[in-house]
Amino acid sequence: xxxxxxxxxxxxxxxxxxxxxxxxxxxxxxxxxxxxxxxxxxxxxxxxxxxxxxxxxxxxxxxxxxxxxxxxxxxxxxxxxxxxxxxxxxxxxxxxxxxxxxxxxxxxxxxxxxxxxxxxxxxxxxxxxxxxxxxxxxxxxxxxxxxxxxxxxxxxxxxxxxxxxxxxxxxxxxxxxxxxx
Numbered sequence: 001x002x003x004x005x006x007x008x009x010x011x012x013x014x015x016x017x018x019x020x021x022x023x024x025x026x027x028x029x030x031x032x033x034x035x036x037x038x039x040x041x042x043x044x045x046x047x048x049x050x051x052x053x054x055x056x057x058x059x060x061x062x063x064x065x066x067x068x069x070x071x072x073x074x075x076x077x078x079x080x081x082x083x084x085x086x087x088x089x090x091x092x093x094x095x096x097x098x099x100x101x102x103x104x105x106x107x108x109x110x111x112x113x114x115x116x117x118x119x120x121x122x123x124x125x126x127x128x129x130x131x132x133x134x135x136x137x138x139x140x141x142x143x144x145x146x147x148x149x150x151x152x153x154x155x156x157x158x159x160x161x162x163x164x165x166x167x168x169x170x171x172x173x174x175x176x177x178x179x180x181x
Contacts, residue, residue, distance in 0.1 A: 002045035003104035004050050006031055007089055007111030007121055009073045012066035013140065017071060018059035021112055021140040022153035029055045029139035030074040030174040031110045037178060044102040047073070047081045050117065087120035096128060100176035106131040108177065109169070114157045122169050132169035135177055136161045 008014040009028055011161045012018045013144050021027075038045050047069055060067045075081050082093045091094055099107070109122050118139050141157045143150050165171040172180075 001037075001044065001103045002106045002108060003046065003099055003102060003131040004034055004038040005046050005048060005089065005107055005109045005111070005121065005125075006035065006069075006073050006113075007048045007109065007117050008050045008060075008113070009047075009070050009111045010060060010066065011070055012059040012064075013112050014070060018066050019142070021142045023157075024112060024140040027110070027112065027138050028070055029071045030135060032072050033106060033174055034110060034135060034138060035177065037181075039076065044099070044104050045075075045079050045135070046095065046098065047075045047079060048093075048095075048117075049081055049083050051083050051085060053085045063170075065118045067175065076118050087117045089117065089121040090124045090128065099130070104130070106133065108133045108135060110135045110174075112140045114139045114141035115144065115160045119160050121163050121165065126168040132164075133177060134164055134171045135174045136171050137173045175181075 008033055013021045049069055051062045051067055082095055084093050107125050122132050122134055132140045140176050141153050144156055154171045161171045
């Protein structure tokens with residue numbers, strides 16, 4: 001059984017949000033296509049919503065519109081929404097138990113940020129025995145700083161997708177995933 005994880009597709013990552021990502025609008029369009037397919041096949045869907053609880057957090061603050069799941073992938077009635085407080089969506093959330101109950105063996109993962117929550121969640125899922133697919137064009141990230149250098153979002157995304165593809169997941173486009181079913 002396949003399950004879909006939509007990770008942190010929340011308002012703060014979109015234009016006008018507190019942590020705008022590069023390519024988030026397009027990534028959410030691709031995620032919406034996956035969501036539509038999983039709904040049509042009545043397969044398990046889990047919306048992961050990050051709520052920042054650490055001191056000094058500047059986005060995904062509880063009770064703000066920025067922390068809400070974006071309208072492009074808004075949960076339907078009966079779809080599971082799990083709150084998380086760490087990059088790994090399995091950490092202290094009950095996600096594993098929910099997926100085991102749904103008999104999910106394969107996970108399709110999309111959302112944000114490629115270099116944080118997508119990476120951490122995919123690696124954890126693999127370590128827990130799931131077969132993982134990451135829809136790379138349904139993920140987004142941002143420029144990051146390292147040793148005084150700016151690493152462009154496209155390079156950050158490519159590096160993390162390459163690392164995940166080496167062992168942890170099949171990394172494909174949304175079109176390739178949908179065409180292969």
